[in-house]
Amino acid sequence: MYRHGRQDMAEPGSGRYGPARHGNRNGMGRIGLNERLGLIGLIEEGVRLGTGASPIVADLFSNLWDLVDRTVSGSRVDRLKPEDSEKGFRMLEINSAEGENLGRLNMLYLKKPIPCYYLVYVEVAAPYRKKGLGNRILVHFRDFLVEKSAVGILDNIIPEDDPTFSIYLKHAWEPIESIIGDTVLDEEDRYMVFIPPRLKNRNMREPLLKLVYHLKRKRPAIDMRDNEIMVRRTLAEFKDVYAALCLYFRENLEEGSETSLMRFMFTRFVTKFIAFRRRISELIGYTGGESTEQITLDPRIARFPVKSYAPREIPSKPTLVFGDPTLWEKLPESIKEQPAGSIEALPNYRRPSFVTWLASCGRTYDTDLTLGDLMDLGFDPTRLKEVELEGRPYIFERIQARQLEYLYRLKDLLEGIQSMLAGRKAANAFIKINPPLLVIRDRGNAYVLRRKIEGIHWEEAVEQLQAAPKLKEMNRSSRVDRIIASTAGAARRAMMECVGRDEEKAAGSLACFVPWDLDRNEPRVVVDAAGLYLECVWFA
Template identity: 60%
Template sequence: MTMKFSFQRTAGSSTEIDPGTIPLNERLGLIALIDEKLRLGPPESSLVPDLFHNLWDLVEATVSGSRIDRLKPEEGRNGFRTFEINAETGENLGRLHMLYLKKSIPCYYLVYVEVGGPFRKKGLGSRILEYFKEFLIEKSAIGVLDNIIPQEDPSYGIYSKQGWEPLEAFIGDGAEDGEGTFMVYVPSRWRNKPLREPLLKIVHHLKRKRAAIEMRDNEIMVQRTLDEFKGIYSALLAYFRREIDTGRPTPLAQFMFTRFVTKLVSFRRRIGALIGYTGGDSVEQIALPPAIRSLPVRAYPPSEFHGRNVPLVSGDMALWSRLPATLKKYPARFIESLPNYNRPSLASWLKERGMFPSDRLTIGDLMDLGFDPTRLKEIVLDGGKFIFDRIPARQSASLQKRKEMLMRIELEMAHERPSSAALKINPPLLTIQDRGNVYILRRKVDGIHWEEAIEQLQSAPHLKGVNQAMKIDTVILGTVRNTLRAIAEKLALPEETVADALVCFVPWHLESNQPRLMIDFARTYLDSVWMA
């Protein structure tokens, strides 16, 4: 069975590619740039029929023809041993990483199992776990894993179905904090032997070494993700070769390159926060030529992808009725034409180049900035200042959970003052779904995201000296941490859940780019924070 294929555009297509081959994963990656939901198998798009031609049959054939390869220890990275699910052509569909622990009993720690998005819910995860179980039986070794899958997730029971049992089944009651999610697989040879003490030692060792294991895992993840970016970028260049060569890019090309670059710069920012990441694997390996860098940013796909699209609106309908008629008729087009929110990091960048917030940015500008400033747009309504925040439509479910959390904060924490700061909320007033995006309308507050505040304090020339003297960044960080902790305790939620769901804004003079502080004889503090 051959898993490579060639495409030719139909006569009515706006562009044409040379006959060639695009591997399945890169083909799926191109489709995901258009709309990530398309990877799950929606109707084919008439705009890119070559990408969708026979696609889902090919996915099924790839899964059914896949095999599990056991890499030799020396072929692994950073001490991990790996099983890979590969198509007959060698394309990787998923993997399992494990770590051998030289303890009093032979043991393998399952670091993680991953199956590529388009190939999920097709039995590959269960298949590779079954293979791992057979491996443990073959080696007569204990298996240990940390089941971090949320209990409400449909895949939560995948391990128990394979014979894995909670740690408590072998050590009894009294598991310490952080041990309740550990699970163990015990081959028959070890069933009648005392395992409590050996397992406790293994789990305590894993807890001590968790950071080191995550460092190894992060290094592999960064390189693998960079390889995926490189593959998709090569596919983009091939797919739009004629448009690039002739200098006449279509809206589709602009949109797909924009999506690619926004994902790339987002990844670049995220990896900086990974445990143990040193920057050895850099996104600078992907160099955009001038023809790509000069493309204007386009945040929504051509209308052909959505047909006669009717915007979905929820929230304050009285406010919706007061919006400009053109905005209500063409939401995405109107909102994307608004001036970008002039946040401090963008304002200083524009000033250096003699540009204005209303100037249209290019893909190269996004690479230089390191973030996508077009996500936030400013608008004045009835004399009031508001912000439109753009998120992908796939995040609309999480938006509802965020709104519910904010309402609880308003009702249950109206008088809370973490670190003496009044706790306020800035909830969505209106949401508009159009062209694959959701646009969230909020009031513009006199503050900025706390992370940007710290960046400005530590990098802006006029703020660095003041910050060193007054430790303002420490004040902000402490206030944010105490706020998140207070919310988590009051709402009975894990602090990580609150931090992932909500963002915190701190008081800031946007015009002068300076923090707004309360200073008395005893201390310096913030008068308020906003959760959004």
């Protein structure tokens, strides 16, 4: 969360806030703390340790974390007046002495059946985490509830194995079942409540039972309101970071020159933005009221070729994170010596939507893509690369190195359910998995090697069946799109039965792939006496 603020950079070594006496290149003295953090968020790897020797790291990193610490120590918690709040939401904000937002607590006031504040979420910007701000805002929220003599309630979605799981218990919150029992709760309910001192001697069971029922009924509306606010705020943050990038590289843009560092930074921005643009379409109740069309690229920037890995100005050392050593030995020497550059030079994976887009634009498969192309496509086709090792096809997937920890979790999850799913079917389709085989870390990215399967994501398959001219007529008569959707749903339900409660969120993020003839761009289906069905599906 990087918000535009009014705080200037601290004068180097001064220990106080004020205009920077020694301005950095391209007017960096006018880029505030949160904008610098936003730009650093695009670089990510190695920057927090100050290992980079590039000008941008020096400009952005100089005294940065001291400045973050001073900002945190000088922060205050502000209450927003009800009239300043959004559609019934109330907020507590953590702001620096200069007014920059460091975090917030969102709550919704419910008058019936008892005065209550439902805690929607606590949010602390990444650079300010683990500095006690979350605890401070929860203490303030507790005092707020005591002052109002109102009940607090929240849905604790923190996994039990997370170190922060007990944070609410430390602030006198308690599981709601300790008051109302667990017979009326659904398995996924994890409500916790805070009872203020004035209500401690009251019998709270009946009011809380009614409150839980009321919350369940209002939950879709709560999610819709929350989503609208989050989309609006995130779009504002994207605009702030884009403006900071343009300011940092202003001289280059005016001169018509470009560097690999510029291309890398703007590529990171664009890939993050188009990923956000895809995700918001899935949000409950999002209607597009806050249009992502607010963000358009300067034509000079739109023409930049895609640069998906950190340039040499930001040093890094290639690392084999995990994988089969024999598979590593099969890799070309160029990949082992210079993973990022060599993998990025491989052919892009020919997913149907990419091939269709190329044909519609009259472009050839080997054409270099620009940032404007990514904005037009709505996804990054350079993220998946095809490679052949000893005659067998594989796919390299590029992820950001900070996502490795989550990848480890998914890898363990896939390996854990593999034996449980062996031989199991969903709607006549065998359920298989396609786990990571090898992971290489280099230049701010991690490259994940998997077997190339003759399949595509089930949602893309449905899109092709409903939109591709040569498939639409066939689909009208056979309704393969419905077969694919129902099979993917049945397979996901079967897979979820194999995971524990704490793994449900991670399991829900696994992608489901269905058989597809990539050369002919058509589904692979089995037709026999049992009818029309898929031979298998894969989770990855």
